[in-house]
Amino acid sequence: MLVDSIKINIKKKDAAKIIFAKTPLISKIVQFNNKAEDIHLEYIEFKILKYEVVSKKGSVSFFRNNSKKFNITMIVNTYSGYSESVDKMPMTVKRYVPKSCVKKSKVNDYEIIEEVKKQIIKYIEKKYKSDLLDNMNIQNIKLVENKSIYKPYWVANYNGKNIFLDA
Known part of the structure; x- marks a missing residue:
């Protein structure tokens, strides 16, 4: 499927080196220098949600309009549910990604x-x-835009545990 994806900055060989370097020394010695296996790319869907918020300051007045509109952009990780407000959108590229490489949203x-x-x-x-x-009274919160982008991660299996690394 054709998706908007964040650019991959780390190659597979470099990812393997970083993952091996992050493995604790004691684990390497005790487990006879096992290396991370099955290094592959997975993509996690992030939702870009743009909201328009209409609020009024203080009490309602019939003679003057004291309402205020502002926009808030939120990025939500659909796998973990973590969200944060952002000022700037991440740079993306169009990429073909197999559906089998996309982590299912929880x-x-x-x-x-x-x-x-x-x-x-x-x-x-x-x-x-x-x-x-x-007080700031919120009158309306309206979803203006709902867009999906995909963030790539290198995933490796190390003794039955998955290790994630930003790609």
């Missing part, structure tokens, strides 16, 4: 979107509670 799209909305509300309430005397 969370469905609806749950991701709703959980991120809750995080945005908590973040805004926390930020503006200390900054302003008046």
